[in-house]
Amino acid sequence: MTENVALRARMAERGLTQDELAAQMNAALLEITGRLGDVSARTVRNLVSGATKRPIGRTRVALELVFGCPISDLGFASPAATAPPEESVLRRSFCTATTGVIIGAVSNVSGRRSVGTSDVLRLREGMATLTALDQTRGGHAALERAALAGAAEAVTLQENAASQTVRQRLLSVAAHYTATAAWSCIDARQLDRARLHLSEALRMAGMAQDSTAQLRIWNSTAMLAHQRHEYSEAIAASQAAQASTAARRNPLLSSLAHARTAIGHASRGDRQPALRSLGYAETALAKADSTTPSPAWFSFYGPAELSALTAIVRELLGEPAHAEAASHQALASLPVRLRRNRSMTTVRLAAAQLRQGEVEQACATTGAAFELMVGDPLPGRLRTMLGDFHRTLFTVAPSAQAAREWADQHRTQWSAS
The missing domain is CATH 1.10.260 (434 Repressor (Amino-terminal Domain))
Structure with a gap:
């Protein structure tokens, strides 16, 4: 053999x-x-x-x-x-299947009289599969539909749960599936649908008494508010995540909540509160036990992702050199499987280079982002970032040869994705 x-x-x-x-x-x-x-x-x-x-x-x-x-x-x-x-x-x-339609994550078993732990485990396995799909392709309509199908089955099954414990676990699974649907919409820039899903996810997480799901939902709410330029709401949501039982118990979760708060402060130009929150995030991360298992949806977070979030804060504070350094640090250790995260960090690196006058280098850097996502449509957030880069490029260097070549080479791929 x-x-x-x-x-x-x-x-x-x-x-x-x-x-x-x-x-x-x-x-x-x-x-x-x-x-x-x-x-x-x-x-x-x-x-x-x-x-x-x-x-x-x-x-x-x-x-x-x-x-x-x-x-x-x-x-x-x-x-x-x-x-x-x-x-x-x-x-x-x-x-x-040109749109990658997903009918559902699991088969319906409504004919069963009693629903137990095995059903919970099966649905959780389906959730892990959707997480892997998100990490590979990013948010898209098929992922949203699959997540909602999983949530619907969990809600149906909880009506025949063998015990209150099983019922709460199924509601927790439903909350996480719905949060995944919301996240897919956020990544695809379908913001109104994302808000509806987050509201429903938070309701189910409350019934399930699942503080980890609640933290996840508050984190996504902060991201959604940032995309909608509602920065006070973004700060409030990230502070709600900080105050959750899950964050108090797990320094790794707490670190993400503080990093998200830092982005909210930086969005409003509040430099000291932003840097203070970043410091809290770093301190919490240093306290995290690497042997403690994390939920599948949280597998993206660690030192590399904190560096990527630090780059966002520094960019928002008008510190492109610091943003470039943080982006390089993130790319040095972000896992290869996180294609979408690596692509977005690459574009952020290019934006920092562009703001320092490195036009040719910035244009070359963005090429790696397209290469990372080759074979799949660009998620909405990434496409928006590339659009911002394009506008800044022609503001900073409208007559540069590198700018014209960038537009000729990438405009079709970017706009058609």
């Missing part, structure tokens, strides 16, 4: 562990079939070790979608001329 060196190399390029590749393959299957995949770390282990030499059906389609290449480029034997029936169905689904 010979190890599949090609597949292992592709995984290393993207910084994927076996568990993470399994999650992304399940996300791909969810997107093209409307049903959650059942790929496990063992499945991936067999693929990497060479125990599976000719993946077929769902496994093959998921691998090709995740890596964007034929199965033969991943070190596997060429497929037979006639594909198995299931594979043909999957391929037809993929070819026609």
